[in-house]
Amino acid sequence: WYNRQNERKGTLWEERFKSVIVESGIAARMMAAYIDLNPVRAGMVTDPAKYRWSSYGEAIGGGAKGNAKKAREGLVRASMSHKDLGFDATKWNEVAKIYRKMLGVALERKSGEAKAQVTAFKNKRLAAVTQKSLQHREKSDPNSIKHDDNKTVLQEMKMAAMLGHRIRYFSDGAVIGSKIFVNETFAQAREKFSGKRKDGARKMRGAAESAAGILWSARDLRLQV
Structure with a gap:
């Protein structure tokens, strides 16, 4: 009614609800x-730990009980x-x-201090340090989580640099994950897509280019991504 009276279109207060199907692992962490x-991208705080209404802020500042x-x-x-590993606060x-890394x-990256690329030497050094520290942790703590894939750790550190920017794929991508995961999800919901479309996975572009080939989207967002 309000739109008709004022010759406008769309929602009155905010955008419509959106949901994205996310694969566990790298996609879920990202x-x-x-x-x-x-809140950091919005300029409300300089550190997400200082924003009390975020999961991370609550986890950091709220203690070990209740909502924290x-x-x-x-x-x-x-x-x-x-x-x-499920819901295990221990x-x-x-x-x-x-996660903090x-x-x-x-x-x-948001403050402009991070370099655009990480050299092969730094990658090799980071892998060695990561491997050594993880091995020490596993020996000293029998209950620690084992991280065997240092390559994955390095990939995530590179991709993390893009998170300082707005990435439309995380809100409009429909499905986010590996190529296999996106294609399988696409096949399950085949009737919701154009009949001309042969597969579901689309490479990420623009500000999300760091994730290209690792994370895929069900939508091809070409502009302002």
Whole structure:
């Protein structure tokens, strides 16, 4: 009624509700970090830990009980569900270190301090340091989570730099994950797509180019991505 009276279109207050299907593993971790960085991109805080209404802010500042425990459980699951680890707040200290590194890279990129590319030497050095520290942690803590794939850690650090920018794929991509995951999800919802379309996975472009070939989207967002 209001739109007809005022000759306008669209919703009155905010955009319509959107949802994105996200694969566990890298995609889930990137999505969680992207959401926690929303107040930073909006200029409300300089560190997501200082925003009390975010999962990360609650997990950091709220203690080990109540809503803080739930926030920690959620971030642990988002980070480690691909390793069959569910809502386990006892793993928070370990997950927090990895998650904070991702946020830190994004914050550096946001402030203009991060370099556009990481040299092969730094990659090799980071892999060696990461491997050594993880091996030490596994020996000293029998309950620690094992991270065998250092290549994945390096990939995530590179992709984290893009999180300081607005990435439309995380809100409009429909499905986010590996190429196989996106194609399988596309096949399950085939009737919702054009009959001319042969597959579901689309490479990420623009500001999300760092994730190209690792994360895929069900939508091909060519402009302002």
